[in-house]
Structure formats: C-alpha cells, structure tokens
Amino acid sequence: MPLFDLPLERLREYRPERDEPADFDDFWARTLAEAAALDLAPVFTPYEIPLPAVEVFDVSFAGWDGHRINGWFVVPKADGPVPCVVQYIGYSGGRGFPHDHLAWPAAGYAVLVVDTRGQGGANINAPGATADPHGGGSPQAPGMMTRGILAPEDYYYRRVFTDAVRAVDVAAAHPAVDGGRIVVSGGSQGGGIAQAVAALRGEVRAALVDVPFLTHFRRAVEITGRDPYQEIVRFLATQRGSADQVFRTLSYFDGLNFAARGRVPALYSVALMDDVCPPSTVFAAYNHWQGPKEIAVWPWNNHEGGGGFQKEEQFRYLHKLLSDR
Template sequence: MPLFDLPLDQLRSYRPESGEPDDFDAFWRRTLEEASAHPLDAEFTAYDAALSNVDAHDVSFAGWGGHRIRAWLNVPAGAEGPLPTVVHYLGYGGGRGLPHDHLVWPAAGWATLLVDTRGQGAVNNNSPGSTPDPHGGGNPQSPGFMTRGILDPDEYYYRRVFTDAVRAVEVARTHPAVDPDRIVVHGGSQGGGIAQAVAGLSPHVKAALIDVPFLTHYRRAVEITDRDPYQEIVRFLSAQHGVCEQVFRTLSYFDGISFAARATVPALYSVALMDTVCPPSTVFAAYNHWAGPKEIEVYPWNNHEGGGSAHRGAQLRMLRDLG
C-alpha cells in the first residue's frame, strides 16, 4: 500500500476542530451516573490456567445497564502487591480468549485486566468472547457493530462499550493485588480508541498506551479509507438516505478527538503511515489534541499492524520508567 494520507510534516500539525456537541460533557456525566446506579458486583474466581508464574482469575462485573461483563485478571505469581496494573482493551471483533494469551505485562511485573468487548469475539477461534450485548439498538444496521443504534447517542453501541471500559478500571481498583493509583489503560485499533476514551473519562488512569486508534475523526476516516470497519458506516449511509447529519451527530459524542482533549495523563501513541484501516491523519488528529504529556512512535512503512513487537518494547520501557 503506498502512502495515501497527508505528508508527515503536515500530520504533525494536523489539529482539526473536534466538532463536538455542546452537551458532550453533560452526556457522558449522565451516562456514567446512570451506570453507577448499578453496583460493580465484581467477582474474581481463581482459574487453573496451568501457568507456573501467573495467577489467573476469571472476572465478571456489572457494566452498562448492569449487564455482566467478562474479563481475565493475570497477576505475577508470588508478587508482593499491590502491583501496577494494565487494563487492556481489545481490537475489533476479538474476544478475551484465554489467560495464556495475555502474558507480556505480567512478565514485566504488572498485573493485567483483559476486558471482553460486549457482543464481540464470535468470529475468531483464537480469541473467543464470552460477553453478550443484551441491548441491540433499534435502527436497521450494516453488519458489524459500527451502526448499532447510530441514529441516537443514547442507543449507540459504543456508549455501552465505553461505559463498560470505565467500569473495568473501577473493578481493577477493587482487587487487593492492584495498586489503585497505578493503572495504565492500553489497546490497539478498537482497543486504542477505547483506551483513549477511558483516559478522557476516568479520573483513575495514570497513563495510556494507545496504538493505531480506531473510533477517531469519523468523518475524515469514512471519506478517505475504503476498509472496514469504517466502511460499515458508508454502506449504512448508502442505503439509509437522508440520515447523514443524524449519524454524524451521534458519532460526535464518541469521537476520540474529544476524549483526547480531556486526557491529562502521559500517553504513548503509535501510528503507521500506510495504515488503511485507521488512517494516520485520524490518529494525529487525536494525538495533537491530547492534553497531557505525550509521545508518538511513527512507523512509516507499516499498515494496521503498526509497530508490532518493536512498539511493544517501547511500551515496556515506558511502563518500567513509570514504576
């Protein structure tokens, strides 16, 4: 794939207006207050993962609407806590898999809460999910998750997902192995978009690791890439005429640019200049709005895989330095 977006020197200064609605903060304050009416009711059950150096726990808790959300908590065996902890969110379509799939952060001495994404994880045998989404959203939709409830911000799918993700941070803080003041959120693609949102919404995040984030600068994304998942929105609009402004109004409550502008903790981003799934201008749009200390690793020759293992090394060094 050749370079298709803005040149790097322009990307570094690309800072479009967010276009957020006037009631953005009120919307999210109301959403999280509604969620808080449901006790977290977190359950941590020891799980035999046959791992000598990691203690695994099968986790469930009450997310948006009181719906049960599943997760894994992996803790370095024998570690004297409380430990710094990574709360990890998943890429599009993936599920939580099994504890042995998530060992990098425990190997570095960090506990890890790996959070399932409601409704996802049914198409990949390597990362099955176990969290349904009981709330469907009423409008017609393009296959996938991007257009579920897209005509109404209150009904939109990612309202539930982002709320679950904020609640996951609160759940992590309740476990005795976790240091509640040293929680880092992490994810790539969809997971990066979720981590970006949580960093802007939760007061309990110490830092963020955000890789090639999805769910950011929607209008530009759908106009310059022909790749899914953004193309789900295009297909929806091609069939549902006359609802374009309604759709983008809904999406304005969920745009990573607005969450980044509210995030004040240190962040390490990654971007790939040949990324046709999450175009680099959409990543830089959020990064350039990030309100806290920040760095971005640029991978000029990569597509949506970003920096891969090389970038994981950069993240591990950042965590080591955070302590």
C-alpha cells in the same frame, strides 16, 4: 499499501477543528452516573491452569445497565500490590485465552483483559464470552459500527465505553493491584476505547493508545475504503437522509473530543501506511491530547503498526514513568 495520507511534516501539525456537541460533558456525566448507581459486583473466580508464575482469574462484573461483562485477570505472584494494565481489545476480537496475556505479568504488571460486548463470537484465535443484550431498534449495517447509530443514547459504543470505564474500578477492587498505578491500553478499537477511558477517568496513571480506531470519524469514512469504517459508508448509502443524524451521534464518541480532555501521560503509535485507521486520524487525536505525550511513528507499516516493537516501547515507557513516581 503505499503512502496515501498527508506527509509526515503535515501530520505532525494536523489539528482539525472538532465537531463537539454542546452537551458532550453532560451526556457522559449522566451516562457514567447511571452506571455508578449500579453495584459493580466484581467476581474473580480462580482459573486452574498450570502457569506457576502467575495467578489467573476468570472475571465478571456489571457493566452498562448491569449487563455482565467478562474478562481475564492475570497477576504475577508478588509480595505486594503491583501496577495493572487494563487491556481493551481490537474490533471483532474477544478476550481469548489466559496464556495470550502473559507479557505484562512477565514485566511485573497485573493485566485485566476486558471483553468487548457482542464481539469475538466468530474469532477462533480470540473468542469472546460477553453478549450485548441491548440492541438498537433502528436499521443497521452488518457489524457493530451502526448499531443504534441514529441516537447517541442507543449507540453501541455508549455501552462499550461505559463497560470500559467500569473495568478500571474492577481492577482497583482487587487487593493485588496498586490503585494509583492503573494504566489503560489497547490497539485499534482497543486504542480508541483506552483513549476515551483515559479522558473519562482522569485518575488512571497513563494511556497506551496504539493506531486508534473510533477517531476523527468524518475524515476516516471519506478517505479509507476499509472496514470497519466502511460499515458506516454502507449504512449511509441506503439510509440516505440520515447523514446529519449519524454524524451527530458519532460526535459523542469521537476520539478527537476525548483527546481534547485527556490529561494523563499518553504513548501513542501510528503507522503511515495504515489504511484501516489512517494516520491523519491518529495524529488529529494525538495533536489534541492535552497531557504529556509521545508518539511512535512506524513509516512502513499498515494497521499492524509497530507490533512487538511497539510492545517493547511500552515496556520501556511504563518502566520509566512508574519508576519516576
């Protein structure tokens, strides 16, 4: 994919106006208060697997509306509480297998890998284990992007973001975790989720936000021909009178509006040839982020971003950040 977006010098200054509903904060305060009224009911079931350097738990907890959300909790064997990375997953993926998630424990961190409800059912490499019992009553395009999109109360990502916020409490509930050193992390969809959670749960220590999806929706659907954003385009191509309603709903979930509320340290990444999550959408969020921030720029990469190179950047970033505590 050739360079197709703004040149880097303009990207570094790209800070578009935000389309923010007047009741954005009230909407999320109400949503999270409803969830908090439910028992979190975390269950950590030991998982037998011959990985002697770590302990592995099959996790479940009550997410939005009490629906059970699954995950893996992998923690290094240590003398005391350790930092924890809460890991959110890219679009269509599930939690996968415990041995997929050993990098953070090898670095001395626990990791809580959170299933994304309704996803991972057809992903052989990263199967999921969590259903989405709640469906929107309106039409939708195939995929998850337009599920319940005609009303913010029904939209799919209201449930996903609520699950993700609750997962931070799950991590803090385990005695092996240092509750003052919980970090949220993810790439693509997972990056968009981490970005939102860091804004909604300002108590987390940091956010690792790689090539984030779910950000600057209006520009994304106008300049990329790739899924998942094209799911919205296909929906609008048939539901022709619903554009205002759709973008109103999306404004409650747009990473720009969460970034404007982000206060914790954040390490972003962006790939300049990324036609799935265009670089201008990433820089738009990064430039709105209010807390201490850094961004790794990968000029010659598409949506894979920095890959393993970015993981090394994250190790170094967190080592310094948490050592300076």
